[in-house]
Amino acid sequence: MRYSLGMFLTSGVLFLSPCAWAGQAKAVISGTMPELKISGEILLNEENGGLSVEANLTGLTPGKHAFHIHENGSCADAGKAAGGHFNPDKVTHGYMPKDGAMRAHPGDMGNIEAGADGKATLNVFLPEVALTEGKYAVLGKSVIVHDKEDDFSQPTGNAGGRVGCGIIEAASDASNNAY
Numbered sequence: 001m002r003y004s005l006g007m008f009l010t011s012g013v014l015f016l017s018p019c020a021w022a023g024q025a026k027a028v029i030s031g032t033m034p035e036l037k038i039s040g041e042i043l044l045n046e047e048n049g050g051l052s053v054e055a056n057l058t059g060l061t062p063g064k065h066a067f068h069i070h071e072n073g074s075c076a077d078a079g080k081a082a083g084g085h086f087n088p089d090k091v092t093h094g095y096m097p098k099d100g101a102m103r104a105h106p107g108d109m110g111n112i113e114a115g116a117d118g119k120a121t122l123n124v125f126l127p128e129v130a131l132t133e134g135k136y137a138v139l140g141k142s143v144i145v146h147d148k149e150d151d152f153s154q155p156t157g158n159a160g161g162r163v164g165c166g167i168i169e170a171a172s173d174a175s176n177n178a179y
Contacts, residue, residue: 023047025131027143027166029057032079038164040120042143043171044131051129051138053109055122057145057164060114066150066159067122069107069168073140079162082142088135106136107143111150131168142167 023046031038040057055067070082085093087105094103106129114120131139145164 023131024171025139025168026171027168029055029143029145029164029166030075031059032075032162032165036163038145040164042166042168044138044168046131048125050125050127051131053122053124053126055112055120057112057114057120058118060112060118060120060145060163061147062114062116062118064111064113064149065120065163066146066148067109067112068105068144068146068150068159069109069138070142070144073142073167075142075165075167079142079144079165082144082162082165086138086141107138107141108150112145131170138168139170140168 025044027042027044029038029040029042036059038057038059040055040059042053042055044054045052069086070084071086072081072083074081085105086107089102091102091105093105094108106126109122109124109126112120112122128134129136129138131137143166144162146159146161147163148160150159
């Protein structure tokens with residue numbers, strides 16, 4: 001009886017554990033300064049050996065905006081605390097979905113384009129990128145939306161200032177802000 005009760009309690013703890021998650025994360029995006037009314041959500045799902053990224057943003061100026069994963073999980077100091085592009089292999093800037101990990105930073109997601117209404121959506125797949133395992137793991141990093149279009153030049157695409165930022169968190173953490 002004692003063994004059965006112990007197993008029952010252990011299985012309940014494991015079931016409720018925040019570590020038992022399904023490979024999903026999100027970043028809640030907000031403007032890097034109070035006057036910027038940018039908001040939105042980025043959903044990230046591990047699948048097929050990479051990371052599927054779905055972004056829905058509002059409040060952007062019309063046109064293309066560079067969209068990258070940065071090395072630090074902080075949006076402080078108008079997004080500057082996010083650091084540089086997440087680049088564990090120290091490779092040149094590129095477009096991860098096309099160029100792959102040896103010719104682009106893992107978080108080089110290209111551009112997200114806003115319409116006249118300031119709304120933008122993007123669906124992109126990042127091969128070899130994961131949330132928690134390996135050198136291309138991005139959980140706890142930040143997503144930055146830049147003021148200008150990424151022109152894919154070196155070293156960082158001439159993307160301009162940082163207008164939006166969010167931290168990549170496990171989906172349950174980001175929606176509840178706590179366990």
